[in-house]
Amino acid sequence: MRRVAVAGIGLTPISEHWDKSLVDLAVESSCRAIDDSGSLNFDTLYVANVGSAFIQRQQNLGSMISDALGIKGINSLSIEASSASGGFAFNEAVRAVASGVSDSVLVIGVEKMSDALPEEVASTLAMSEDQEYIAYTGITNFGLNALIHRFYMECYGVTASDIAMFAVRCHEHAEGCNHAQYPFKISVDRVLTSPMESDPIHALECSGIGDGAAAVILKPFEGKDREVEVLATATSTDIFHLTQRRDITTLNAVCSAAEKAFRTAGISRKEVDLLELHDDSTIMGVLSLEDLGFAEKGKGSTLVVSGVTSRTGELPTNTFGGLKARGNPIGATGIYQISELVMQLRGEAGKCQIENARVGLAENLGGVGSSCSVAILRRL
C-alpha cells in the first residue's frame, strides 16, 4: 500500500447561504482546495452528501459537480453514510490512492440545509433510522440522543451541567474561527436555561442547521512541505436499531473503528495531540471521548470539565468549535473535521492554533452511532 497525503483543503464558512446553491458551495470549496494544492487534475471525485435527494430533489451529484468544475471523463459519484458521509467518503478516497488505483482524488462534502423547512430537516435527519419502526414512532435524531443522554446520567450519576460543558468548550474554541457558524462564547447557565430540544437535551446542546462545503485533495505522499500524511482511516458499523444494543451508552462502531485505526497507524492514544469529535449533541461528544479510548466509561465529561479538552489542555478537542459551534452541515461535517486537522498540523489554524500539533484524530458518526469513521493524520 502507498502512503497517502492530504495535498490541499478548501472550506466555505458555515452559514445560511441564501444566495448560494448546493453546487455553488461545492465549487467554491473545491476551487479553494485546488488553489491550495496547486493540483488541477483528478481521476476520481467523491461527493459526500445526505439530503440532496430530499431537500433539493437532486441526485447524480457526481456528474453534476464534476461538470460544474469543468472536469470530464472521471470516476465521480456520491457517497452516503448518514452524517458520517464525509468520513466514509474520505476513507474511500484514501483507499483508492493507497491501493494505487487512483493518483489524485478530490473529496467534496456538501450540504445545503437551509433550502428546507425545519420539520423537513428533522425528517431528513430521521432518514438515517429505520423508517418502519424507529422514525415511524415520531422520534427524531435528537430524541434518540436524548434517550441515551438520560440513561447515561442515571447510570453513571453524571450531572446535566457536566455534559453541557461539552457545548461550552466548543464555543470557547470557535471564537476567532473564520468558518464557524457560531463563533462566540456561551456560559453553562445559558446552555442549561435554553429551551428543551428533546428532554433532557437543551437547544444549546445541539448542532444547528447550516449550509457548507469542504473539499480535500488526496495524493500519494511525497514528503513535500505542507503535506499532511494520512496515517490511518477506518470505518465501522453497529447494530442498526438502538433498541437491540445491549448497552445504549456504548457506541460499538466507535470502539471498533478506533481499534482498527490505531492498529493500522501503529501509534498509541498517548501520541494523539488533538481530536475532532462528532458532537451532534453534547452526549455524543462525551461518549466519543470514552469509546475512542481516551476516557473510562462514565468519565468522559470529567475530561471536559477539568479542562483537559480545552485549547491549552493535554488533549484539545473540537479546536474550531466542533459540530456545536463550527456547525454541522451533515454530509460535509466529516470533511470539515479533516480540513481542521490539516490546518492545525500545518500550523495554519490562526487564532484557533494549538501548540505542538503533530498527530490529530477525527471521528465522524452516522445515525445514532450506527456508522462511524475514524481518521488519524500526522505532520512530519
Next chain:
Amino acid sequence: MSVPRYWREEKYRYRLIGSRCSKCGEIFFPRRLVCSKCRSRQLRDYKLSEKGRIVSWTIIRNPPKEYEKYAPYAVGLIELDDGLKIISQLVDLEPEEIKTGMRVEATFRKIREEGSSGIIEYGYKFRPVIE
C-alpha cells in the same frame, strides 16, 4: 406512501410480532430474516410481551413532518417483560408523570395521517399500566 408499504407491516405493528431464531433462541423486534447473533436463516414469528417498563424517555418538541400536530409528545425506550426493547410514543399521561421504571402496556392508536386524502396509519403506543 403506497398502500402495500403500509399493509405489509400491519401484522407486525398491530399485533407486536417480531422474530425468534429457531437455532439460538434470540428474539428480535422488528422482525428479521437473518439472525444477527448466529446468522441462522431460520426465524419464526414471535409475539412480544405487551407490558414492560420505561428505561429512558424524552419529549419531542421539534417533530418531523406529519407529526407536527401531535407535538409535544413523549417517546420512551421500553424494556418489555420478555427482555426485548422497543421505542414507542407514551400516551395517556402528562410529561411530569413520566418516571424511569414506570410500568407501561401496549395500546392501539393512530400514528399519523398523510395529508387529508392519504393513508391514516395506526400502530402501537404505550400507556401506563393501572395495577
